[in-house]
Amino acid sequence: MSIEMPSLETREEVMFFDTDCGGVVHNLAYLRMIETCRTRLASSMGMNLLEMASSRLFPVLTRTEVDYRRPAKLGDWIRIKGRLDSLSKARFWCAFEMHRESDDCLLVTARQSLALVQMPEGRPARLPAEWLDRWS
Numbered sequence: 001m002s003i004e005m006p007s008l009e010t011r012e013e014v015m016f017f018d019t020d021c022g023g024v025v026h027n028l029a030y031l032r033m034i035e036t037c038r039t040r041l042a043s044s045m046g047m048n049l050l051e052m053a054s055s056r057l058f059p060v061l062t063r064t065e066v067d068y069r070r071p072a073k074l075g076d077w078i079r080i081k082g083r084l085d086s087l088s089k090a091r092f093w094c095a096f097e098m099h100r101e102s103d104d105c106l107l108v109t110a111r112q113s114l115a116l117v118q119m120p121e122g123r124p125a126r127l128p129a130e131w132l133d134r135w136s
Contacts, residue, residue, distance in 0.1 A: 003135055007083035008041040011101070014076045025072040030108050031064070034096050037082040038112065041094060045084065045131065056119045062091065063113040070100075070107045077101040087136055089126050091115050 010033070018029035042059055043049065052058050072078055078098050085095040091113055098108040116125040 005084040005135055006041060006045050007081065008037060008044055009082070010037045010040060010080045012036070012078050012080065014072050014074050014078065016074065019074050023074040025076075027066070027068065030066070030068070030072075030098065030110075033078065033080050033098065034082070034110055034112070037080040037096060038094055041082045041084070046128070057125060058117055058119060059092075059114040060117045061112055062115050064110065065112075066108060066110045068108055070105050072098075072100055072107050078107065084135060085111060087127055087131060089132070090124060092127060092131070 012033045014025055014029070018025050018032075020026050039049070047057075047059065077100070079101055081097045081099070083095055085093040087093070094112050094114070096108070096110040096112075097106060098110075099106055116127060117123065118125045
């Protein structure tokens, strides 16, 4: 039996502030779009922004792997598909694909590793038992 991992899709329009002087999206803009998708994905998994602020338990990015395949340009609409890829007791990985809507061209693939950290102590925390029971 295969486990259905949580997934989410967002969309973004490429704005002037996302581009360089040639009208091509710069690398940090892709990461911002991934961050938005990842934050909404975490919310769908039970870690919404207000609960994190209240509990002071935050997912902290520990690694990003990105492959830039094709450039997006000013005015493009981009679909960002994010999903929980894997998890262990203390870390989880999310995977992302970014496609231009007009031609479904694959622009970027990325993976990110995250760990939960209890603030303000900065103490690592285990992933919720519910996550491990449900998705591992």
